[in-house]
Amino acid sequence: HPHQQAAGPASGTTVPFHSTGGTGDHVGEYDMWRMEKRRPDPPEEGESLVDRRKRGTIINVPTIRLDDFIDEDVAGVDGSDATLHLLKVDTQGFEPAIFSGLVRSVQNAAIDYIIFEFWPRGMDLMSDTMDQCSGHKVLDELADAGYELYALGVESHPKAPLTGRVQIRKEAATRPFDGGSEAYCRWFFELENKYPSPVGKEEYKFGYWSDFLAVAPGKTFPDTMKKKKLRMRPAGV
DSSP states (O other), rough: OSSEEESSSSSOOOEEEOOSSSTOEEEEETTTTTEEEOOOOSSHHHHHHHHHHHHHHEEEEEEHHHHHHIIIIIOTTSSSSOEEEEEEEETTTOOOHHHHTTTTHHHOOOOEEEEEEEEEHHHHHTTTTTOOOOOHHHHHHHHTOOOEEEEEHHHHTSSSSSSSSHHHHHHHHHHOOTSOOHHHHHHHHHHHHHSOTTTTSSOOSSSSEEEEEEEEETTOOOOHHHTTSSEETTTTT
């Protein structure tokens, strides 16, 4: 049943959820398009209609660690350990905070399959680690717990300089799957440098991203599916 709580790094606190009613709603006062923190108070003049609409409404939502949620709401009625078959995390850059509240479940491989968005720019913005590619630590934590990581296709915003499914697939095939998690993460930054915004156009800062499928140790994954997805080997493997 639905829970009126947000997944977060701790239980019993709140997160400011920025709501405009659109698909890009997210945690915190950020301008995701410009990759910057938004001013808490709008200027008296000079703000465009689009920017005013983007301000939306901030709703403080109670939080719960997913570790606690799984222990409290998913544990078997017979007292068996709590396990999940599938978890999806797609939170517009807030993924590192959510995984920090999921450490115990990941270490215990209590979730069979995890699908999550890996958006280096968004993760850096929300973690206040601009240009550091801090999101790669999520990959390391999963790999250290024995999860196999499969990278799905690369995605972009319709206004990105790199467009066209064929060209994006071609570039996606150059990802450094054997170079470690940080090298994989920084590849997305390098892609931005390779395809800069055209002269005279607004600078594109939104970046590129992909989804991952993490498969728990001992869980099966059809070979026919593996051929369609790309496995990333974490650092040290």
